[in-house]
Amino acid sequence: VFALGTDASRGGTPIPAYLYALGTVASCGAAVASASMFVSQMAFYNRVSDPKIGGTYMTMLNTISNLGGQWPGTVVLATKGAIEALPGKPNGFYGVALASLIAGVVWLTAMGRRAGRLQEEPRASWRVSVA
Numbered sequence: 001v002f003a004l005g006t007d008a009s010r011g012g013t014p015i016p017a018y019l020y021a022l023g024t025v026a027s028c029g030a031a032v033a034s035a036s037m038f039v040s041q042m043a044f045y046n047r048v049s050d051p052k053i054g055g056t057y058m059t060m061l062n063t064i065s066n067l068g069g070q071w072p073g074t075v076v077l078a079t080k081g082a083i084e085a086l087p088g089k090p091n092g093f094y095g096v097a098l099a100s101l102i103a104g105v106v107w108l109t110a111m112g113r114r115a116g117r118l119q120e121e122p123r124a125s126w127r128v129s130v131a
Contacts, residue, residue, distance in 0.1 A: 041062075042058075048123060050127045050128050079099070
């Protein structure tokens with residue numbers, strides 16, 4: 001709203017209709033990307049799941065994935081809040097965005113090859129031994 005004008009009900013300039021359309025298209029695109037990622041993730045879990053324990057293994061992998069995907073949001077919001085609590089009221093968004101970018105580049109550099117090797121593992125190496 002700051003960059004686009006204020007709410008028309010408060011006497012400011014109205015937000016153009018094309019921005020609502022752009023927001024709708026972006027939201028739909030994000031939904032399609034999210035669904036595609038979920039389907040490919042489940043296909044991977046199905047591929048590597050041990051047939052002896054089947055759905056249990058898939059559920060465990062999905063649970064670990066969900067846990068891994070949820071904590072970063074909490075950390076980012078907590079960090080942003082801590083930065084904005086500093087004297088002088090700095091904008092925490094830019095600091096967190098830069099730190100996240102740096103952390104992503106470091107992780108990709110350190111773990112990229114390992115992730116690539118995991119993709120090349122044969123199916124048998126994902127199996128578990130059930131006595």
